[in-house]
Amino acid sequence: GQQLNQSPQSMFIQEGEDVSMNCTSSSIFNTWLWYKQDPGEGPVLLIALYKAGELTSNGRLTAQFGITRKDSFLNISASIPSDVGIYFCAGRNNFGNEKLTFGTGTRLTIIP
């Protein structure tokens, strides 16, 4: 099925570093969501974005809804060990197709 292009696929960083990842689509979306998945667990919603240009924070996490509505960005500041996991973006266009389309995921590893 259709998937969003998410990059990078994986990141290896040191504790305390900032992290940036993004998601791009060939289609316009009206909603962007960012989820985090720990190994063997279900994805947990981090941030929801509903408006082009919107910038929303959740603690050390900040996400933006791109102006073109075809992309979104997630930044994590001052990473800590519990940030390890897979981050997924998801988009929905609400134009008669209500299903979420998920990105391929960014696997974040923190090097001690």
Place this chain on the structure above:
Amino acid sequence: DSGVTQTPKHLITATGQRVTLRCSPRSGDLSVYWYQQSLDQGLQFLIQYYNGEERAKGNILERFSAQQFPDLHSELNLSSLELGDSALYFCASSVESQETQYFGPGTRLLVL
């Protein structure tokens, strides 16, 4: 804890068998979604139910079927199982059809 429950947590079965996965949505949520996640892969949308009716269909095989009952819990039936059906199966729920989805902990299916 998202409020979405899934049972069983783990399931081991043989090829050719049939299994049923169960999901209880968050209290008040009318929509239920099923996803498949194979090893190190993204989430593939299978099917959505809203208030007992099928609302959207994704990449769901003909060997798979689902339903949502009057009490809003849902079951995903997988039959004639193949080795490739081994995966994590997630259920998610939302209040309305286009609202943010909250995921359950998943059922890990292993077909031997």
